[in-house]
Amino acid sequence: VTRVHAAAAAGATGLAILAAAAGDPPARLLPDAQLPAPPAVAAVALAERIRARDPLLVLDARDPASFATFSVPTAVHLDADTAERVRADRAVIVYARRDGDAAAIAARMRARTLDAAVLEGGVQAWIEEVLEPRLYLDATPADTQAYRRAAEVSRYFGGVPRAGVERPPPRATSDAAADDAIARTQRRGC
Amino acid sequence: MSAPFDRMITGDAALFVALGIGFAFGWFLERGGMGDARRISGQFHFTNMAVLKLMFSAIVTAALGAFWLARAGWLDLSRVYIPETYLLPQAAGGLVFGSGFVTAGLCPGTSCVAAATGKLDGLAAMAGLLLGVLLVGAVYPAIAPFYDSTPRGALTVPALFGMPHGAALLALVALALGCFAGAARMERHAAGAGR
Numbered sequence: 001v002t003r004v005h006a007a008a009a010a011g012a013t014g015l016a017i018l019a020a021a022a023g024d025p026p027a028r029l030l031p032d033a034q035l036p037a038p039p040a041v042a043a044v045a046l047a048e049r050i051r052a053r054d055p056l057l058v059l060d061a062r063d064p065a066s067f068a069t070f071s072v073p074t075a076v077h078l079d080a081d082t083a084e085r086v087r088a089d090r091a092v093i094v095y096a097r098r099d100g101d102a103a104a105i106a107a108r109m110r111a112r113t114l115d116a117a118v119l120e121g122g123v124q125a126w127i128e129e130v131l132e133p134r135l136y137l138d139a140t141p142a143d144t145q146a147y148r149r150a151a152e153v154s155r156y157f158g159g160v161p162r163a164g165v166e167r168p169p170p171r172a173t174s175d176a177a178a179d180d181a182i183a184r185t186q187r188r189g190c
Numbered sequence: 191m192s193a194p195f196d197r198m199i200t201g202d203a204a205l206f207v208a209l210g211i212g213f214a215f216g217w218f219l220e221r222g223g224m225g226d227a228r229r230i231s232g233q234f235h236f237t238n239m240a241v242l243k244l245m246f247s248a249i250v251t252a253a254l255g256a257f258w259l260a261r262a263g264w265l266d267l268s269r270v271y272i273p274e275t276y277l278l279p280q281a282a283g284g285l286v287f288g289s290g291f292v293t294a295g296l297c298p299g300t301s302c303v304a305a306a307t308g309k310l311d312g313l314a315a316m317a318g319l320l321l322g323v324l325l326v327g328a329v330y331p332a333i334a335p336f337y338d339s340t341p342r343g344a345l346t347v348p349a350l351f352g353m354p355h356g357a358a359l360l361a362l363v364a365l366a367l368g369c370f371a372g373a374a375r376m377e378r379h380a381a382g383a384g385r
Contacts, residue, residue, distance in 0.1 A: 001374065008247075009367055015254045016363040020356035024348075025260030025267060082343070087274060111269060 038106035040120040041093055043129040044146075047153040050074055055090035061105055062097050062123070070182045072119065072126050073157060078105070088114060095119035095126075097175065127181040131159035136167040216303050219244075225303040227295025227311050234292050237380040239373035246366045253359055272344035279337050290318065 041049075049056055050073060058075040060067045067077045072095065078086065083105050086092065092114055096102035102118045109116035119125065133150035135143065151161035199207050222244045223229045232238025259265035291297050294315040296304055301319060304312025330337070347358045 005370075009370070012250055012254060012363050013367070015258065016356070016360040018356075019254070019257050019261075020354070020360045022261060022356055024355045025257060026263075108268075112271070 035107035035111055038103055038110050039117045040099075041117045042120055043125040044133075044150045044153060046072070046093055046119055046126075047130045047157060051153055051156050057086075057088045057090055057092045058119075059086070059092060059094045059105075060096075061094055061102060066097070066123075066182075070123060070127075070185055072123065083108070086114070090115075092116040093119050095122040097122070097178075122178065124178040124181045127185055130154055130157055131185060133159065133161045134165050135161075135163035136165060138167060215299070216306065219300060219303045220307060224300045225307050225309065225312065227304065227309075230297075230300060231292065231295040235380075236376050239377055242373055243370060246369055250363055250366045253362055257355060257359055272346060275342040275345045276338065277340040277342060279339060282336075290315075290322075294318065 046058070050058070056074070058072055059078040060071045060075040061078045061083070064077060064079075067075075071077075075095075078094070086109060092106070092109060094102045094106045094109070094116060095118065096105065099118060099120065099122060102122065106116040106118050121129070129150060131154060133147055133154050135147040135151075139147065147161070147163065151163075154161045219225065223240050224244065229238055230241055233241040256265060256267065256270065260267045287297070294301065294311065296312060296315040298315075298319050301312050301315035305316050306312075326333075347353075347362075348355050351358070
């Protein structure tokens, strides 16, 4: 054992003792708020990608009971503890009770170089845009084109597109509205 | 205020930094005698403990460095990739890796170092490495269920044992120093037996 070895051993021991006394380092330096916002994917676009069997990992970050009641086809449940450990060699689409929660999860995944995006509007958007697309009486040509696109993919997922209906008041995006939308899908028969 | 490394070095600059680190890694492996298959295989006969000493020194240096860089606000530990644990496939992979290591006297990194210094056994080990990669790629669909079996997530010692990072570091350094002392004793014993 040379003097260099002894000095290195003493240095390492000293740094380790100081480390034990110093306390844990910060788990994350960059606050979530500073992470770039992840891209958003519209419900119909996601439906088309699922139907085309694109390599995708759809993650449902709501509570397990909500996931058990209704989820986007092919989605797997994601709990908060495993969000940091998700590893995927394909695009990841996250949705949660609120888009902001999904965006925070997706942003952290993107910081780990995953190709993660958010399902815009979450489950409520999936139900209203994919399972229940509507063509209103005052539809513009662009609305009609969007409806045709949604209606085609809607039938694939067992949805019920309807044309020529009255335009309802502007849609609410609240937890209650999402629960109502899920309840509508439960009431629908086979 | 200091900034994390990954925000200071981005884009193409990161590739050049990675290249530089790769060269430095190979250089220090070579200077540590890790390009010599005879020296490495001495580890398996407990006659030359250079591999254990070099690897454990590197682990202690990296662990202490990561801790103190994170404490200083220079390294974001949440962005350090931790490979996931898959118990059975990694145990099987370890056996295959170990068999190749003890047969060739070289591992993938040291085979590159040996090849770079013109050693034919290094080139042969690298050819075996590439053939192995091709073989696993070819049979991957058949072994995929085993490959993904027994997942345990990204485990770390502090999380596994519920202990502070610093305490885990202290235990690691104590273990390393104990192993270094044991290795020195083994080498003296082997040298005495060889006379």
